[in-house]
Amino acid sequence: MPLIEIKGASKGYGLPGSRTEVLKNINLSVEEGEFVVIVGYSGSGKSTLINLLSGLVKPDTGTALIEGKVITEPGPDRGLVFQNYSLLPWLTVEENIALAVDEVFKEWTPEQRKEHIAKHIAMVKLSHAAQKLPKELSGGMRQRVSVARTLAMNPKVLLMDEPLSALDALTRAQLQDEISEIWMSNKTTVIWITNDPDEAILVADKVIPLLPTSPATLGETMIVDIERPRDRKAINHDPKFKKLRAELISTLLDAKGRNKVKSSVQISLPDILPEDLTYTNSLQFLNRTGPKRRSDNKREEVEVAA
Amino acid sequence: MSSILPMLELDRLWKTYDTPKGPMTIVKDFNLKLKEGEFATLIGHSGCGKSTVLMMVAGLSDPSQGNMILAGREASGPGPDRGIVFQSPCLLPWMTAFENVMLGVNQVYFTASKMERRQMAEYYLAIVGLGDAMHKYPGELSQGMRQRVGIARAFALQPKMLLLDEPFGMLDSLTRYELQEVLLELWRRNRITTLMVTHDVDEAIFLSDRVVMMTDGPEAEVGDILQIPFERPRNRKQIMEDPRYYELRERLITFLNDKSHIRPSRDPKFVPSPDMAAELATHAAPFPAAAA
Amino acid sequence: MHLIQRYKLDSIILPLGAILVCCLLWYVIAGKSVITEKIDDFGDKVKVTRRAGLSADLPTPVETWTASKLYITEPFAKRGELDQGILRFTWMSLVLVVQGYFIALVIGTPIGFCLGLSKKFATAFDPIIQVLRPVSPLAWLPLGMILFSGVKIVNGDGRTTFGASDAAALFTIAICAMWPTVMNTAVGVRAVPQDYLNVAKVLKLSRSKTLWKVLVPATLPYMFTGFRLSLGIAWLVIVAVEMLTGRPGVGGFLWQQYNANSYAHIILCILTIGVVGYILDRLMSVVESRFKTA
Numbered sequence A: 001m002p003l004i005e006i007k008g009a010s011k012g013y014g015l016p017g018s019r020t021e022v023l024k025n026i027n028l029s030v031e032e033g034e035f036v037v038i039v040g041y042s043g044s045g046k047s048t049l050i051n052l053l054s055g056l057v058k059p060d061t062g063t064a065l066i067e068g069k070v071i072t073e074p075g076p077d078r079g080l081v082f083q084n085y086s087l088l089p090w091l092t093v094e095e096n097i098a099l100a101v102d103e104v105f106k107e108w109t110p111e112q113r114k115e116h117i118a119k120h121i122a123m124v125k126l127s128h129a130a131q132k133l134p135k136e137l138s139g140g141m142r143q144r145v146s147v148a149r150t151l152a153m154n155p156k157v158l159l160m161d162e163p164l165s166a167l168d169a170l171t172r173a174q175l176q177d178e179i180s181e182i183w184m185s186n187k188t189t190v191i192w193i194t195n196d197p198d199e200a201i202l203v204a205d206k207v208i209p210l211l212p213t214s215p216a217t218l219g220e221t222m223i224v225d226i227e228r229p230r231d232r233k234a235i236n237h238d239p240k241f242k243k244l245r246a247e248l249i250s251t252l253l254d255a256k257g258r259n260k261v262k263s264s265v266q267i268s269l270p271d272i273l274p275e276d277l278t279y280t281n282s283l284q285f286l287n288r289t290g291p292k293r294r295s296d297n298k299r300e301e302v303e304v305a306a
Numbered sequence B: 001m002s003s004i005l006p007m008l009e010l011d012r013l014w015k016t017y018d019t020p021k022g023p024m025t026i027v028k029d030f031n032l033k034l035k036e037g038e039f040a041t042l043i044g045h046s047g048c049g050k051s052t053v054l055m056m057v058a059g060l061s062d063p064s065q066g067n068m069i070l071a072g073r074e075a076s077g078p079g080p081d082r083g084i085v086f087q088s089p090c091l092l093p094w095m096t097a098f099e100n101v102m103l104g105v106n107q108v109y110f111t112a113s114k115m116e117r118r119q120m121a122e123y124y125l126a127i128v129g130l131g132d133a134m135h136k137y138p139g140e141l142s143q144g145m146r147q148r149v150g151i152a153r154a155f156a157l158q159p160k161m162l163l164l165d166e167p168f169g170m171l172d173s174l175t176r177y178e179l180q181e182v183l184l185e186l187w188r189r190n191r192i193t194t195l196m197v198t199h200d201v202d203e204a205i206f207l208s209d210r211v212v213m214m215t216d217g218p219e220a221e222v223g224d225i226l227q228i229p230f231e232r233p234r235n236r237k238q239i240m241e242d243p244r245y246y247e248l249r250e251r252l253i254t255f256l257n258d259k260s261h262i263r264p265s266r267d268p269k270f271v272p273s274p275d276m277a278a279e280l281a282t283h284a285a286p287f288p289a290a291a292a
Numbered sequence C: 001m002h003l004i005q006r007y008k009l010d011s012i013i014l015p016l017g018a019i020l021v022c023c024l025l026w027y028v029i030a031g032k033s034v035i036t037e038k039i040d041d042f043g044d045k046v047k048v049t050r051r052a053g054l055s056a057d058l059p060t061p062v063e064t065w066t067a068s069k070l071y072i073t074e075p076f077a078k079r080g081e082l083d084q085g086i087l088r089f090t091w092m093s094l095v096l097v098v099q100g101y102f103i104a105l106v107i108g109t110p111i112g113f114c115l116g117l118s119k120k121f122a123t124a125f126d127p128i129i130q131v132l133r134p135v136s137p138l139a140w141l142p143l144g145m146i147l148f149s150g151v152k153i154v155n156g157d158g159r160t161t162f163g164a165s166d167a168a169a170l171f172t173i174a175i176c177a178m179w180p181t182v183m184n185t186a187v188g189v190r191a192v193p194q195d196y197l198n199v200a201k202v203l204k205l206s207r208s209k210t211l212w213k214v215l216v217p218a219t220l221p222y223m224f225t226g227f228r229l230s231l232g233i234a235w236l237v238i239v240a241v242e243m244l245t246g247r248p249g250v251g252g253f254l255w256q257q258y259n260a261n262s263y264a265h266i267i268l269c270i271l272t273i274g275v276v277g278y279i280l281d282r283l284m285s286v287v288e289s290r291f292k293t294a
Helices: A048-056 A093-104 A110-123 A137-154 A169-184 A197-203 A239-258 B052-056 B097-108 B114-127 B143-156 B171-188 B201-207 B236-241 B243-259 B274-280 C002-029 C061-073 C086-117 C117-130 C135-146 C166-190 C194-202 C207-245 C250-259 C263-293
Strands: A004-013 A021-028 A034-038 A061-066 A078-081 A157-161 A187-195 A204-211 A262-269 A298-305 B010-021 B022-034 B039-043 B063-069 B083-086 B159-164 B193-198 B209-214 B222-227 C031-040 C045-052 C076-081 C150-153 C160-163
Touching: A004 A048, A021 A048, A021 C207, A034 A197, A048 A157, A048 A187, A078 A137, A093 A110, A093 A137, A093 A169, A110 A137, A137 A169, A169 A197, A187 A197, A197 A239, A197 B171, A204 A239, A239 B171, A239 B236, A262 B114, B010 B052, B022 B052, B022 B274, B022 C086, B039 B052, B039 B201, B039 C263, B052 B063, B052 B083, B052 B159, B052 B193, B052 B222, B083 B143, B083 C194, B097 B114, B097 B209, B114 B143, B114 B171, B143 B171, B171 B201, B193 B201, B193 B243, B201 B243, B209 B243, B222 B243, B222 B274, C002 C061, C061 C086, C061 C263, C086 C117, C086 C166, C086 C207, C117 C166, C135 C166, C135 C207, C160 C166, C166 C207, C194 C207, C207 C250, C207 C263, C250 C263
Parallel strands: A034 A187, A034 A204, A078 A157, A157 A187, B039 B193, B039 B209, B083 B159, B159 B193
Antiparallel strands: A004 A021, A004 A061, A262 A298, B010 B022, B010 B063, B209 B222, C031 C045, C150 C160
16 A cells, blocks of 8 residues: 555635636555655646645545545644745754654653654754754755754655755755665655756656646656666766656656647737947938838747747 | 957956955956857856856956957947846836836837837747736746746847846746747847856756856866857757767866866966867967966 | 634724723823812802812813814814814815925935935035934924015915915925935935846936936835825924914914813814824825835
8 A cells, every 4th residue: 555645636726717726637656665756847736736745735626645544634644844944043953853853752751852853963964063043054954954853753754845946056966965865774755846857866766747737737657767876976877867857857848838828929020120329329320211121021920828 | 260250259358356355356368259140158166257257248347458349349338239138137127028128129229110119029028938928017927937038138139149147047947948948949030149157067058059168266267168069959858868968068067076176378288178279279379378 | 704804803893992991091190170069258158160180181081072072073164263173274284284295305306316326425415414304393493484584475465375484384394304205215226226227237228218217116115115204204393383383274273272271172183183194104105005016
């Protein structure tokens, strides 16, 4: 039985009449220990998808299940990591994590909890910064705290909604590697949503494109059959990587192209040439009335997105 | 070497800033020639001065030394003969997309009829995919849409040169791919000589004819040059499946990771690559600093 | 739906409750008429009414209402030069405020632009502005009287329609209300993003086009914040001006009633001034927010 699953779900927003369908006929099934990345355009319903899994949003049709049970509300068995780090600014790294741990593991002794917290801080390599406040940390470090806090609640599945989108390229690369590493050591099930195809192939077992049709649907699953640990430089020579990358990017771009309702309109490009504004006072404008032209008017047909 | 005059000639360009610790040279002896209709890209690490070079060509920053010759004339000060697309499209938020384009169109086509000017703006907005949204305000458009307006605005003026300063830097990867194709589509229709600045290796390869790699700053100069051999019009899928693609990518990444600190003008052991040598041959004294 | 209803109810009931509490406090503090019986010198019993309380002369809310009723129920009545309906007084004050305010904007906005655009201009005039800014309207008015002492516009009947005191009043309102407009416009011009100016430079827009197409629209939100603050000040100044010049208006009425020991009317004036000021501020905020979104 898959750990977490969506069956024939669709979701739309708004009242009848002005309703926009966001997702249609979504089927997703993730086994325990899998690392699944869903890639899609911004604004194409990615967040709605993760909200279906977290229980923040209920599907209009179909169901979302965890271990066979219908998901009705958020729970500690599904850990969420967002793009913004949602740390409490007046608490240190340790206290931020303790807040979550104390809530979930009430029956543990204080020593057990302390050890558990320390273990997770060490896991994201922040032991040296355990007593620092969020504002003293860089964006990358904050997101690591956020990951540690989520993992410390021992969730059955980690749901990550564009966790690295707010970071610069260098930090992003670093965190991709670190999260892959952590995943290799504890094999928590991960569902990660991103808009970066390279990131997807680098970290995932399975990549699923979210096609920007209207409403959005999931594309065919692509298995990333590349040995771990993956070296981001060496991977460029891997024919499997090159093939997957080309396939994924063109799938997403083609879907966008197909989605456009093509309509032809006649628009004409007037044949006029720009004036030289360096010498506006010169005599060049006096001996002609109209603009400079290249030739006769040309008309062409252009396809425009409707 | 070539008999036709280059569209843009940068000759021993310097940019020095005065800082409290004394003068700081950002760009030193920067030489480059662009042929008419060429799409060249400057690539380098952030802070290497690639944007400084672009801003000097744009006329928004004055070079401390050296010459810039645009279409046979000394270029000084900004002007609509060089269309610029910035990282953020900087549209005026109180005007619609159409009015933003018209602002420039009215300016450079002031001898044309009102009808022709309107058609001009409408044409370019339609091509970038804003046919239906051209009367929206920037605030109502997504980041990607706004950048489309920025691109349309630059092309609609039919400038002698197009200057792109990390035009897709603020967009997510997929939107970036889309806009790269929009840009190529416009460029296919009107091959304006273009100088682009980016740090995205894939973007550089997909769009340009020649990639100019810059050494690390300060005192940045041209470190290496790479000719991109792909035919136009280009198709992303075909290019990504081309074995040469990953070779080119590898060369650029290797330069950025391992070689960007080597300054050709000061390294006696420097051996230029064939593409770099071809460029050097067009300059009378490519390394005046070394000669002095 | 339920939540919205409750929110609306709250937003009415809570302020009403607070008003009630304030009235109660007022009642407690206010003086009350106390009637005592007293044997006078002739041995007769007489009733003596005297006021007692924390602030004996302060009328209670009910007394205030009874005394002011006439001014509110007949807001446009004119019984004499200084005995008119409250809205009639308000209208007179507003006309003067609008005139002075308009002068303030016409003078203040260009000064603000100059300050924002030219560093030299700013350095030269900043000290003068900083010194003049905190000067009270009470101090400006006498100067205005001196400056415009010769002003006299006489109508056909030989009555002065616009005299030195009117000119001085306008002068005072304008010069006091001008500063927020000046300062905010200057800040707004300095805050125009370099990107927008680059657009103007690259397109080689002419100076007037740069001003009207780029600078003014970019500064508008700041300018309107200034305009709103200026209107608030103009309304503050009017009371002082009317008191000193004795012009008919809310402020003049207030002062005259104080001198006439008619304390209930003072409270009426204060409330009117407050309500009108609030309405003006709301109106300007609506205009301001429209420019903010653009």
